[in-house]
Amino acid sequence: MKASGEAVGADAGFNIGVPQKATAVAAIGVQGEVSAVRADELVGFSEAAAAIGAGLVGGEVQFFNSKCAHISRLGATSDKLRTPPRRGGNPRRLTWMARYFDVHPVDPQPRLIAQIVRILQDGGLIAYPTDSCYALGAQMGNRDALDRIRQIRRLNDKHHFTLVCRDFAQLGQLVNVDNDVFRAIKGVTPGPYTFILPATREVPRRMLHPKKKTVGVRIPDNNVVRSLVAELGEPILSSTLLLPGDEDPLIDGWDIKERLDHVLDAVVDAGDCGTEPTTVVDFSDGYAEVTRRGAGDPGRFE
DSSP, X not given: OOBTTBOOEEEESOOOSSSSOOOEEEEEOOTTOOOOOOGGGOOOOSSOOSOEEEEEETTEEEEEETTTTEEEEEOSSGGGOBOOBOTTSOBOOOBOSXXXXXXXXXXXXXXXXXXXXXXXXXXXXXXXXXXXXEEEEEETTOHHHHHHHHHHHTOOTTOOOEEEOSSHHHHTTTBOOOXXXXXXXXXXXXXXXXXXXXXXXXXXXXXXXXXXXXXXXXXXXXXXXXXXXXXXXXOEEEEEOOOTTOSSOXXXXXXXXXXXXXXXXXXXXXXXXXXXXXXXXXXXXXXXXXXXXXXXXXXXXX
């Protein structure tokens, strides 16, 4: 194949570590440039792709796996490929360029929600809007995503991660809550609050505070989040999208994609969201202590 009169190279019928044969890898030259791809550079798939292609567009090499419906980007060399593991630790697909989803804030499109959840289930890391501000999100048992969040935000092991829940029934499976604490939380939930509580055995140990064995939980007042958690069928591992050196969290979907395109798998945009992080209330010692003032009124806990 030729594009704009330039040469093209192709290599087909190669093995990518799966029982089935893959189809073809094509390298396409566009605007006077030529891209060449070696078949043995494409590794880490756990199932056959329907097709894998490579094309040079605007000076960037792009890959896509049509089975996973996931677009990825390379730098100048193949060693920049990342293959983050899916749940359970097995590599699934190449990831580099974040997909962008424009989701309706009031009535989220089921098809788009299903696609976003598939990315989470495949081991992906997403940025998504909440009722406070944007957050980074992944599947609860995803160790690789947990490490990626720590790298993006430069967090230490004492940071409290948050589990975003659908309702109190789900929340109650993750943390130990007595009657007084339950009433206090219920009075402001759903809403822009995060509560630090002792974790149950349902929470992976790597998510817990190393000494207190606590974890953050919250139930956002946001239709997109509710749809994602319902479709996923479990809480979302989450952390405020506040980058090192920034005073305020990121709140615009396109800005997030431009700044974090190379480290995220998807950006979910649902229009305006909050501009402040959640108010954090710590119940670790049996009483309420406001450790961060944010979008939620802290007065009820002071």
